[in-house]
Structure formats: C-alpha cells, structure tokens
Amino acid sequence: MQGQYQPLERCNDFVVKFANVNGSGSASANRLFTRAVLRMGVPATPRNVFPSNIEGLPTWYEVRISEASHLARHGDVHLLVAMNPQTWDKDVAEIAPGGYLLYDSTRPMPPAKLPRDVVVLGVPFTAICNREYSEARQRQLFKNIMYIGALSALLDLDLGEIERLIGEQFKGREKLIAANLHALNLGRTHTLETIACPIGLRIRRANAVGDRIFMDGNSAAALGAVYGGATVAAWYPITPSTSLAEAFQRYCARYRVESETGRHRYAIVQAEDELASIGMVVGAAWNGARAFTATSGPGISLMQETIGLAYFAEIPAVIFDVQRAGPSTGMPTRTQQGDVLACAYASHGDTRHVLLFPEDPHECFLFGAAAFDLADRLQTPVFVMLDLEIGMNERLTAPLMWDDQSRMDRGKVMTAAALETAADFGRYLDVDADGITWRTYPGTHPQLGSFFTRGTSKNDHARYTEEGAAYVENMQRLLRKFRTARRLVPRPMVDLARRPTRRAAIYYGSTSPAMQEARDVLAEDGIALDLMRIRAYPFQDEVFDFIASHEQVFVVEQNRDAQMRTLLINEGDIDPARLCRILSYDGTPITSRFIVRAIAEEAGGSEVVPLRKATP
Amino acid sequence: MTFVPKPKLSHPELPKNRLGLTRRDYEGAVSTLCAGCGHDSISAAIIRAFFELDLPPHRIAKLSGIGCSSKTPTYFLGRAHGFNSVHGRMPAVATGANLANRDLVYIGVSGDGDSASIGLGQFAHAMRRDVNMVYIVENNGVYGLTKGQFSATADVGAKSKRGVTNTESSIDLAAMALVLGASFVARSFSGDKAQLVPLIKAAVLHRGAAFIDCISPCVAFNNHAGSTKSYDYVREHNEAVDSLDVIIGREEITADYAPGTVETVVLHDGSTLRLRKLAPDYNVHDRVAALAHIQDRERAGEIATGLLYVGPESKDLHENLNTVAAPLASLSDAELCPGEAALETLNAALR
Structure with missing residues (x-):
C-alpha cells in the first residue's frame, strides 16, 4: 500500500534520470534513449554526472525532455531509472512527489526502502538477462538495452525510432543489430505484459527540434579549430578538455590528410605537461603556424609564465579552457565557471587577455574558429572559455555553417617583398597607431626583418634594453592594443524584457538556457528583466552603458567569488553596490529554478518604476 | 646593459663561403658576457660551423631559455630570428617552432640550470621525441646571473667559490640523453675549438635531436681550484674518444688516416662523418657501450668527450607524425x- 498522492501526468515535459555504475556500458544505451526522443521531434537535453573513475563508481545521466525547448537543467526528477543499488536511497529521495521509479525487481526491494509518494515500477531485468544470456558481459550490456525497451513501453516512445538508431549505430554488423533488437524487445514485451502502459509521462511526436543538431561543445570547438586553420596542437590529458584534443585528432584524420600522399596537414603532440604544451603552441605560433592547446584550470595554472611571455612577446596562441571545479581530486568532473579571473589576468606583471565565452556548441564552433583570426590579428593569447557543462554534454544546437568566401586573417605579417619596400622595420613600432605592430616569420628575408624575441626588456626595434621609458612606452602600446581588441571581439547580446524595467541580468557561457528560462518564469511573477549575455572580454562600452541604464543588475555566474562581477567592476570602474551576485557553484549545472529563487529574493518583489513606456 | 651592434666594417679579403658570405655575416651583437667566458668561445664555434656549412643565416632559428648561456643567441647569427623564451622551456618552444616549419635549421642553446634543473623534464622529452635540432648545453656547473650557486651538474665534492662543497649527486646530461634515446650525443669543451666546431657541424647535419654537452667554464664563479668545471681541471681531465672530420656532400677527402683507425658515418644528405678513434675499441654506434664508457671514465675522474654516440638514421618527430613535406605554417x-x-554532411550525421 502506498501513500496518498496523485501520479504525475506530463507529456513532452519531464526529466528522466538514470542512475548507473560507471564502466557498465550504460552510456550508449542512455544516449540511445535521448536520440530516440529527439528523432520524435521533441527536444531533449542530457547531462552526464560522472566521477573521476574508470569503473565501479556511481554515474548519472539526466535527460530533460522539453517540447518548449528549455535546455537547462530542470532540478526535479520525474522518472528515475534506478540501476545502481549503491545510490538507491539518495536517488529515490530525489523523485518528485507523484513521480515514477523504474527498478530492477529481480530481488524486490523491501517495502521500507520504497518511497511512499511515487509510482514504483519493477521489471526483473537481471532475471531476464540471466535466463537469456550466459556470458557475464552480455548480461551486463543487454540489461542496458533492455531498460530502454521498458522505457519505450512506459513512455510510449516510438519503437521504430529506437530500432532505426540501433541499425545506424551498428551499420554493417547485422549480428549486433539483431542481438540489440532482441534485448530491446525482451524489455519492452515484459513491461507491456506486466505494467499498464503508458504511464503518466509520455513522449508525443512533435516538431520542435527543427534543423538543430545534437553535438557536444568540445567536438564543436575542435571542429572550429580545424576550420580556423590550426595546424599544431599540443596538449596534456585533463578532464574535461581531453575530448577536445581527441576530437581535433578525429576531425583532422577526416579532413586534413593529403590525398596523394596520405600525409598529415597537422601535427598533434601529447606533451609531457601543460608547461610544455603551451611552450609548443607559442613556438609554433612564433614560427607562423596556427596553434592551440586545450586544457582546464590546473593546466591554466601551470601555463601562467609562458602565457605572460606570449602576451609581452606578442605571439598568437589559442587556449581552450574547459572549466571545471578545483584542483587535485574531488571535483574535476564537475562543471564551474571558475577560471574567469585566472585567465583574464593570467601570469605575473601587468597582463590582460582576450576571453571568449561561447554559450553552446554552435558558438564553440564559431568562436573556436574565430579565436585564431583574433589571435593572429591581435598577436596575443586568446582564451576560449568552455566549461564541462557545454564541453562534455551533447546539446541541441543550431546547425554549423561556414562561409566559403572567408579567408584566414593572418594579421600584420611582413613578407620579403614588403620588407624591401618598407622604410623601416621595427617589430614593436606602432606604425598604424592601433597598438598592433608588424611581425615577420623566421626565415623570411636574407638580410631584412629578423629580430630577437624576448619578454619586456626591449625597445620598439626588439633590441635589448632595460630603459624604464622604453618599458613604459611598450606597456602603454599594449593597452592601446587591448582597446583595439574591443572592436574585434564578439559583441554582447542584449535581450530586452517585454515591458520597460530597471532590472537587468548579465550572464555568460553555459548559464544561457537557465537564464533564459528563468527570465520567462520571473516575468510571469512580475519581475521583468533585461538580459545581456557577455560574449567576450575586453568589454565594449555597451556593456557599461547597459549597466548604467539599470538600477539593479544581477550578475549570474557559476563560481563562488563572482569573478565576472569583479572583472566588470575593475574594468568599468563600477560601483560594486550596483552589481548583485547570483552564484551557483556546487558543481552541478545552474538551474533556472535556482536563478528564479535567488533573483526573486534579491528583488524583494518591490515595485519597479519603468524608465520607458510600455510598448503596446 | 643594452644592445651593442658590431661595427659593419670588415677586411675586404675575408674568406667567403659558397654563398659568398664571410664569417662576419654569421656574427651577432657584441657579447655582454664576462671576458674569458667559455660561452663566447662556443658562440664563435657556432659562427664558424654555420659559416663552413654554407647555410644561409636567415634560414636558421635560434632559441634559448634563461641564463648566461641563453643570452648567447644574441651574439651569433644576427640575421636569424631568435627567441629568448622562459627558464627551462626552450625545448618545448623549439619543438613547436620545428613543427610549424620543418625547413629551417634549429639551434637551441641552454645551460645546466636551464636544462638539468628547471627544464630537466623538457630536455628529456625533446630527446625522446627526436626533434630535429641541435641542442647545446653550455655547462659550467654554476648559476652565473644569480651569482654562484651550484647547479645540478656540479660534481660531488666540487667546491664553490665561497668554499662550499657540493654533496648532491650530479646529473650527467650526456648520459641522460643516451638513456632517453637521443640519436646523436656528444660532449665537448669550450676551450677545444678543434673538437667543438666539427661536432656542431655534424650535429646540424644529423637528422633528429643532436645533443652536445659542452663544458664551458664560468670565469666569474667556477674557475678556481677545487672546481671540476674550471679551464685547468677540464684540460687536465679531458679524454676524447674520437676526433671528427665533417665532409660536406661529395667533397674530396684529402686527409690521411692510418688503416683501422677511422670510422665513416654517412648522413641522410650524403655528407660524411669521419671519426678518428682515440679510445681503442670505442664503438660510436653502441648506445650501451657509450654509456658504460662515459660512466667508467667518470669513475676514474676523467671526462669523456667527442662524438659519444650516433644512431642509425632515425625518424625525427615530423616523420613520426607523418606531416606533409611543406611547412605547416605555409x-x-x-x-x-x-x-x-x-x-x-556533418550536420546531417548529427541529427
């Protein structure tokens, strides 16, 4: 006998969470589920929550199904697929009242362990597997497909779509297709025979996916690097950036092999550490190649000295920082926007670096390519700031596009011919008054254009000096260059509320979908917000104008110390009281619910006097 | 201290190489190192080696880390691009540079602090990756710019100028290079130009990582009695295993060699190394024996110099990565x- 509750009735708007053990092969089955939902035209956003471990520890896969295209993490769980007894208590406690619990009932749970306010659905997966298969590995793998079969029955998920996906996945391996389909049907049939299907949660075919693609940000950024013309990649394995370097390898193998010779138009080196990987990037870029590294916070820490050298010696370098929580062990597989300040001011001495903040895989691709033009044009390191949330999770995103007319912008590079006609070549001479000076690649001309590259101890002809005046002049020019950068980096995106408001929120990166959803919810509650999504540092004037034109500005971010807020205050001389911190930093992706609560609390529900008239 | 260019005047009858360049065309700015510094002799040997190899100076890239030795690229090959990177990181920067453009000649200059202490890891990995470059460590066993601390190549029992005795075991970079798989390992002495110039030429011609550990006394901090890196000590304890002649291309061989004392090594470009053996039975192609020999001499208090090991033509990093023939930067x-x-196509596959 269960408690008094009303089973949930939701269609195309609910969360399914899978609790698994890592190394059990569940990932591909869970992915199959998401893709089947997408094939039915219903947006679905999965998130992997995984430990820093190979095998045996708990892992979760949470899919938000939302016909309204809310891609942020929801926060509730409406259906739990409980395949990991280790985490049973905690997982089961997360199910919303009236929600559903699907579990392996081979050994039925004692009633005391079962939640009282959810619908408990038992399917004896292990028993069916043991009856059907003799090999241990098969029993394990097919159990995963079997629960997808059960879900197809429970949620009215189109069996045909799943079957087609299995066919595509194992194309050419007919035996595997047959075996998977068999397992799928075992789970489905047993469920149909024993449980009244469908349950209150349902997937109904819709047309809400459109032409969007399903891709992770690390792959998209790596593809951006291919399109951006990167030829040298040096990296050191580190979660959550490893898959970016590996995707670059994969795309290069596909797109960058000289057909006549089979030789590579790229060089990828797995370096001994991050000190070496950034050194290789700087060496390659100094010598005229487009080069990048992919890393995460601990790698950024190690690279500091060479990043500073690249800033002062003015060498283009692209650094993909896939942000995660803290150093050492513990949170490396959890998301965070914790490196904003560490990257903006990386290295010792007075330094400032260009940062790009992509919001989704589509922008990871765009910014991944654009970063190389920016780095060459500005002759400086450019950071592309991903995080685990967009880097390692697949996300519905706008299809990727490329203008075939576009060409790499290699910036101000003197050719041998140009050197011969130029009056004077000085590596650090600001002839165009934009702070960006002309450079030469090594080996350009027998007599002209060679120079010695070093840190700050140089004059505008790159000759060694420790004169204070030369140093100050150079530092002022670098500031001039950084001002020029403002014109070149992506502009912020502004999205005004339907009615005039003095309240605004500033956000960036992976916070996007949660912020947009929260804005709609808050608007319904009478709190109207103008939104600005920052896409790059240095900040343009319009960022500060936006802040100035609002009375209360919330800066929403995923770190403890409000790093973007600090950067805004420091760069725009803003009164700190004007910027209100909204901070989520527990390692899980920020939810709209969190933002709604935090902003509602800060806003205090006070009346807002509109500055401009409401438009009819 | 500032940049001091050399006067452009030169003797009209200075000898010219095949490119019509004189040795002056291979020089750099005036050295700001101490008078008598071993490093200046190495710079002079580098200038002579490149001049004699008829290489266009602007097709050479010179890279260094930080330290007295790392300052020297300013003092040679003024027409080449140079890069004074950060302490201990020359190998990575040179590796990246080499990846970008395989057509240039790379010379990396480092010191014992730069390569044996802070940059030991990068030194090791450049060797095992077989980056096509000349890697010279100007080894004086001491930190010069910070005024006289021991470096990791200082021998046990060596005395510092302040009278402190080194108790920590020394790192022999040539032995390490052998263990790490370097395909060309030599040791020399800045005071022995006759040995050093041919070694640098051979290192340039060799494809892959060519390592030269060049003992280079520090006149300011490590040239006193009790030092094992002083001019006097090294002269007294220098035991060359061989003496090298480098014959470029099909140049006629004119020297007379006694039968059985000469080993010929043909390099990938057709140039020839002729090694006159000074240590009987020394096999320059035997990595294990080379290691045993230098450690044996070290135990005897001697310093084994010369071309210690040259491997069969190995694949360099570019060959291992199977990169295209054209420079990636181009x-x-x-x-x-x-x-x-x-x-x-890709979008369609992701739906």
Whole structure:
C-alpha cells in the first residue's frame, strides 16, 4: 500500500534520470534513449554526472525532455531509472512527489526502502538477462538495452525510432543489430505484459527540434579549430578538455590528410605537461603556424609564465579552457565557471587577455574558429572559455555553417617583398597607431626583418634594453592594443524584457538556457528583466552603458567569488553596490529554478518604476 | 646593459663561403658576457660551423631559455630570428617552432640550470621525441646571473667559490640523453675549438635531436681550484674518444688516416662523418657501450668527450607524425579548411 498522492501526468515535459555504475556500458544505451526522443521531434537535453573513475563508481545521466525547448537543467526528477543499488536511497529521495521509479525487481526491494509518494515500477531485468544470456558481459550490456525497451513501453516512445538508431549505430554488423533488437524487445514485451502502459509521462511526436543538431561543445570547438586553420596542437590529458584534443585528432584524420600522399596537414603532440604544451603552441605560433592547446584550470595554472611571455612577446596562441571545479581530486568532473579571473589576468606583471565565452556548441564552433583570426590579428593569447557543462554534454544546437568566401586573417605579417619596400622595420613600432605592430616569420628575408624575441626588456626595434621609458612606452602600446581588441571581439547580446524595467541580468557561457528560462518564469511573477549575455572580454562600452541604464543588475555566474562581477567592476570602474551576485557553484549545472529563487529574493518583489513606456 | 651592434666594417679579403658570405655575416651583437667566458668561445664555434656549412643565416632559428648561456643567441647569427623564451622551456618552444616549419635549421642553446634543473623534464622529452635540432648545453656547473650557486651538474665534492662543497649527486646530461634515446650525443669543451666546431657541424647535419654537452667554464664563479668545471681541471681531465672530420656532400677527402683507425658515418644528405678513434675499441654506434664508457671514465675522474654516440638514421618527430613535406605554417585556406559542404554532411550525421 502506498501513500496518498496523485501520479504525475506530463507529456513532452519531464526529466528522466538514470542512475548507473560507471564502466557498465550504460552510456550508449542512455544516449540511445535521448536520440530516440529527439528523432520524435521533441527536444531533449542530457547531462552526464560522472566521477573521476574508470569503473565501479556511481554515474548519472539526466535527460530533460522539453517540447518548449528549455535546455537547462530542470532540478526535479520525474522518472528515475534506478540501476545502481549503491545510490538507491539518495536517488529515490530525489523523485518528485507523484513521480515514477523504474527498478530492477529481480530481488524486490523491501517495502521500507520504497518511497511512499511515487509510482514504483519493477521489471526483473537481471532475471531476464540471466535466463537469456550466459556470458557475464552480455548480461551486463543487454540489461542496458533492455531498460530502454521498458522505457519505450512506459513512455510510449516510438519503437521504430529506437530500432532505426540501433541499425545506424551498428551499420554493417547485422549480428549486433539483431542481438540489440532482441534485448530491446525482451524489455519492452515484459513491461507491456506486466505494467499498464503508458504511464503518466509520455513522449508525443512533435516538431520542435527543427534543423538543430545534437553535438557536444568540445567536438564543436575542435571542429572550429580545424576550420580556423590550426595546424599544431599540443596538449596534456585533463578532464574535461581531453575530448577536445581527441576530437581535433578525429576531425583532422577526416579532413586534413593529403590525398596523394596520405600525409598529415597537422601535427598533434601529447606533451609531457601543460608547461610544455603551451611552450609548443607559442613556438609554433612564433614560427607562423596556427596553434592551440586545450586544457582546464590546473593546466591554466601551470601555463601562467609562458602565457605572460606570449602576451609581452606578442605571439598568437589559442587556449581552450574547459572549466571545471578545483584542483587535485574531488571535483574535476564537475562543471564551474571558475577560471574567469585566472585567465583574464593570467601570469605575473601587468597582463590582460582576450576571453571568449561561447554559450553552446554552435558558438564553440564559431568562436573556436574565430579565436585564431583574433589571435593572429591581435598577436596575443586568446582564451576560449568552455566549461564541462557545454564541453562534455551533447546539446541541441543550431546547425554549423561556414562561409566559403572567408579567408584566414593572418594579421600584420611582413613578407620579403614588403620588407624591401618598407622604410623601416621595427617589430614593436606602432606604425598604424592601433597598438598592433608588424611581425615577420623566421626565415623570411636574407638580410631584412629578423629580430630577437624576448619578454619586456626591449625597445620598439626588439633590441635589448632595460630603459624604464622604453618599458613604459611598450606597456602603454599594449593597452592601446587591448582597446583595439574591443572592436574585434564578439559583441554582447542584449535581450530586452517585454515591458520597460530597471532590472537587468548579465550572464555568460553555459548559464544561457537557465537564464533564459528563468527570465520567462520571473516575468510571469512580475519581475521583468533585461538580459545581456557577455560574449567576450575586453568589454565594449555597451556593456557599461547597459549597466548604467539599470538600477539593479544581477550578475549570474557559476563560481563562488563572482569573478565576472569583479572583472566588470575593475574594468568599468563600477560601483560594486550596483552589481548583485547570483552564484551557483556546487558543481552541478545552474538551474533556472535556482536563478528564479535567488533573483526573486534579491528583488524583494518591490515595485519597479519603468524608465520607458510600455510598448503596446 | 643594452644592445651593442658590431661595427659593419670588415677586411675586404675575408674568406667567403659558397654563398659568398664571410664569417662576419654569421656574427651577432657584441657579447655582454664576462671576458674569458667559455660561452663566447662556443658562440664563435657556432659562427664558424654555420659559416663552413654554407647555410644561409636567415634560414636558421635560434632559441634559448634563461641564463648566461641563453643570452648567447644574441651574439651569433644576427640575421636569424631568435627567441629568448622562459627558464627551462626552450625545448618545448623549439619543438613547436620545428613543427610549424620543418625547413629551417634549429639551434637551441641552454645551460645546466636551464636544462638539468628547471627544464630537466623538457630536455628529456625533446630527446625522446627526436626533434630535429641541435641542442647545446653550455655547462659550467654554476648559476652565473644569480651569482654562484651550484647547479645540478656540479660534481660531488666540487667546491664553490665561497668554499662550499657540493654533496648532491650530479646529473650527467650526456648520459641522460643516451638513456632517453637521443640519436646523436656528444660532449665537448669550450676551450677545444678543434673538437667543438666539427661536432656542431655534424650535429646540424644529423637528422633528429643532436645533443652536445659542452663544458664551458664560468670565469666569474667556477674557475678556481677545487672546481671540476674550471679551464685547468677540464684540460687536465679531458679524454676524447674520437676526433671528427665533417665532409660536406661529395667533397674530396684529402686527409690521411692510418688503416683501422677511422670510422665513416654517412648522413641522410650524403655528407660524411669521419671519426678518428682515440679510445681503442670505442664503438660510436653502441648506445650501451657509450654509456658504460662515459660512466667508467667518470669513475676514474676523467671526462669523456667527442662524438659519444650516433644512431642509425632515425625518424625525427615530423616523420613520426607523418606531416606533409611543406611547412605547416605555409598551408593555405584551401588546404586547411574543409568548407561548407563538409559541414552539411556533418550536420546531417548529427541529427
């Protein structure tokens, strides 16, 4: 006998969470589920929550199904697929009242362990597997497909779509297709025979996916690097950036092999550490190649000295920082926007670096390519700031596009011919008054254009000096260059509320979908917000104008110390009281619910006097 | 201290090489190192080696880390691009530079602090990757710019100028290079130009990582009695295993060699190394024996110098990575960007 509750009735708007053990092969089955939902035209956003471990520890896969295209993490769980007894208590406690619990009932749970306010659905997966298969590995793998079969029955998920996906996945391996389909049907049939299907949660075919693609940000950024013309990649394995370097390898193998010779138009080196990987990037870029590294916070820490050298010696370098929580062990597989300040001011001495903040895989691709033009044009390191949330999770995103007319912008590079006609070549001479000076690649001309590259101890002809005046002049020019950068980096995106408001929120990166959803919810509650999504540092004037034109500005971010807020205050001389911190930093992706609560609390529900008239 | 260019006047009858360049065309700015510094002799040997190899100076890239030795690239090959990187990181920067353009000649200059302490890891990995470069460590066993601390190559029992005795075991970079798989390992002495110039030439011609540990006394902090890196000590304890002649291309061989005392090594470009053996039965192709020999001499208090090991022609990093023949830095948009059509296919596969 269960408690008094009303089973949930939701269609195309609910969360399914899978609790698994890592190394059990569940990932591909869970992915199959998401893709089947997408094939039915219903947006679905999965998130992997995984430990820093190979095998045996708990892992979760949470899919938000939302016909309204809310891609942020929801926060509730409406259906739990409980395949990991280790985490049973905690997982089961997360199910919303009236929600559903699907579990392996081979050994039925004692009633005391079962939640009282959810619908408990038992399917004896292990028993069916043991009856059907003799090999241990098969029993394990097919159990995963079997629960997808059960879900197809429970949620009215189109069996045909799943079957087609299995066919595509194992194309050419007919035996595997047959075996998977068999397992799928075992789970489905047993469920149909024993449980009244469908349950209150349902997937109904819709047309809400459109032409969007399903891709992770690390792959998209790596593809951006291919399109951006990167030829040298040096990296050191580190979660959550490893898959970016590996995707670059994969795309290069596909797109960058000289057909006549089979030789590579790229060089990828797995370096001994991050000190070496950034050194290789700087060496390659100094010598005229487009080069990048992919890393995460601990790698950024190690690279500091060479990043500073690249800033002062003015060498283009692209650094993909896939942000995660803290150093050492513990949170490396959890998301965070914790490196904003560490990257903006990386290295010792007075330094400032260009940062790009992509919001989704589509922008990871765009910014991944654009970063190389920016780095060459500005002759400086450019950071592309991903995080685990967009880097390692697949996300519905706008299809990727490329203008075939576009060409790499290699910036101000003197050719041998140009050197011969130029009056004077000085590596650090600001002839165009934009702070960006002309450079030469090594080996350009027998007599002209060679120079010695070093840190700050140089004059505008790159000759060694420790004169204070030369140093100050150079530092002022670098500031001039950084001002020029403002014109070149992506502009912020502004999205005004339907009615005039003095309240605004500033956000960036992976916070996007949660912020947009929260804005709609808050608007319904009478709190109207103008939104600005920052896409790059240095900040343009319009960022500060936006802040100035609002009375209360919330800066929403995923770190403890409000790093973007600090950067805004420091760069725009803003009164700190004007910027209100909204901070989520527990390692899980920020939810709209969190933002709604935090902003509602800060806003205090006070009346807002509109500055401009409401438009009819 | 500032940049001091050398006067451009030169003797009209200075000998010219095949490019019509004189040795002056291979020089750099005036050295600001101490008078008598071993490093200046190495710079002079580098100038002579490149001049004699008839290499266009602007097709050479010179890289260094930080330290007295790392300052020297300013003092040679003024027409070449140079890069004074950060302490201990020359190997990574040189590796990256080499990846970008395989057509240039790379010379990395480092010191014992730069390569045996802070940069030991990068030194090791450049050796095992077999980056096609000359890697010279100007080894004086002491930190000069910070005024006289021991470096990791200082021998046990060596005395510092302040009278402190080193108790920590020393790192023999030549032995390490052998263990790490370097395909060319030599040791020399800045005071022995006759030995050093041919070694540098051979190192330039060799394809792969060519390592030269060059003992280079520090006149300011490590040239006193009790030092094992002083001019006097090294002269007294220098035991060359061989003496090298480098014959470029098909140049006629004129020297007379006694039968059985000469070993010939033909390099990938057809140039020839002729090694006159000074240590009987020394086999320059035997990595294990080379290691045993230098450690044996070290135990005897002697310093084994010369071309210690040269491997069979190995694959350098570019060959291992199977990169295209053209420099990666020179590839065009059409060669690098797959274009819109590829994205259409890719988008379709991601739905």
